[in-house]
Amino acid sequence: MPAVSFQNISKTYATPKGELQALRSVSFDIEQGEFFGLLGPNGAGKTTLISVLAGLAKATGGTARVHGHDVQTDYQAARRALGVVPQELVFDPFFTVREALRFQSGYFGIQKNGAWIDELLHSLGLTDKASANMRQLSGGMKRRVLVALALVHKPQVIVLDEPTAGVDVELRQTLWQFVSQLNKQGSTVLLTTHYLEEAEALCGRLALLNRGEVVALDRTSQLLKRAASNILRFKTDDVLPAELAAQARITGRVVQLPANDALAVERILAQVREAGASADDIEIRKADLEDVFLELIQGSNAAQSAKTAQGAAA
The missing domain is CATH 3.40.50.300 (P-loop containing nucleotide triphosphate hydrolases)
Structure with missing residues (x-):
């Protein structure tokens, strides 16, 4: 199951x-x-x-x-x-951290939960905040309390x-x-x-x-394994050719492009030179999950846009 x-x-x-x-x-x-x-x-x-x-x-x-x-x-x-840690910082401003965890235990009918509450406080770095009012905590500490609240009923x-x-x-x-x-x-x-x-x-x-x-x-x-096996990464202050810019992941001066083999690397760098641009700090790395993510999202968006266009034409 x-x-x-x-x-x-x-x-x-x-x-x-x-x-x-x-x-x-x-x-x-x-x-x-x-x-x-x-x-x-x-x-x-x-x-x-x-x-x-x-x-x-x-x-x-x-x-x-x-x-x-x-x-x-x-x-x-x-x-x-189920225990859910939400995105939003939701908390009761009238209770201390320990009181909030005790009340949360009670919502699930759990009594004498002190030992597990102590373990949660210790594991999440909240022991010295156990008697603090929730309003006094920083955003990061409130986030820790949310995690503890989600886990208090095991x-x-x-x-x-x-x-x-x-x-x-x-x-x-x-x-x-x-x-x-x-x-x-x-x-x-x-x-x-x-x-x-x-x-x-x-x-x-x-x-x-x-x-x-x-x-x-x-x-x-x-x-x-779905992504390109290698990524060419370099820095430039210049404008890339339109063909490369359309494929690139650009963060400030850093440009990243899929490059499956040495020929692809040579072709990209040649296009950069021919456009009168420079490429510094050149390196090649393995593709990571962000590369896969962007590739799949772009492919999905293109497929859905094509489907919408076909529906409109029909």
């Missing part, structure tokens, strides 16, 4: 401009004990899918289950098996929705060490993140959403 199962999930919102379809027949399973990544650009439908799983949004069609429990018809058991499935957005390096390392330990002990983890290096390092399998559809679903190692 999968830890999480999405079957033909669709979600449509009514807007002043008409219906907006946020999810389009999304289907995939996450096996028990997996560390699974859900990726996609802003507006792809990731948070909507998690909201459906958590019962915060009702799917227009399809079913979602947590350890076999339907999130709508068997919602109590589904919620008990859920079988942990959902992390952009858990390290805007936080410092220390918190990232602390969080990933603790969550990885829980995963090794059998917890299933579903992660959404825009830090693709985190997804590449942590997730054994990935799903890529774009415009509400699953455009890729595979093991991380297999997805990495």
Whole structure:
């Protein structure tokens, strides 16, 4: 039995401009004990899918289950098996950190949870903040408390929705060490993140959403094989030829282009020279998950645009 199962999930919102379809027949399973990544650009439908799983949004069609429990018809058991760390910093300003964790335990009918609360506080670097009011905490500390609140009832499935957005390096390392330990002990983890290096390092399998559809679903190692085997990276202060600029990933002075072999490298550098541009600090590296991500998203956007054009023509 999968830890999480999405079957033909669709979600449509009514807007002043008409219906907006946020999810389009999304289907995939996450096996028990997996560390699974859900990726996609802003507006792809990731948070909507998690909201459906958590019962915060009702799917227009399809079913979602947590350890076999339907999130709508068997919602109590589904919620008990699920711990969600949201994107937003949501907290009760009237309680201390320890009080908030005790109350959260009570929502799940758990008494005498002090030992586990102490372990959470220690593992997330919150021990010295246990008696502090939530209003007194920094943004990073509030984020740690959200993680502790999601884990206080020892859920079988942990959902992390952009858990390290805007936080410092220390918190990232602390969080990933603790969550990885829980995963090794059998917890299933579903992660959404825009830090693709985190997804590449942590997730054994990935799903890529774009415009509400699953455009890729595979093991991380297999997805990495889809990209060009090598990337040519160099710096320039000059304008690139239009043909190269259309293919390039440009960040300030840094230009990155797919280059499968030595001939491709020579061709690119020749085009740069012929355009009167210079290329400094030239290096070749292996493709990473960001390269795969961009390649798949661009391909998906092109395919969907072509489909829309065909529909309009018909």
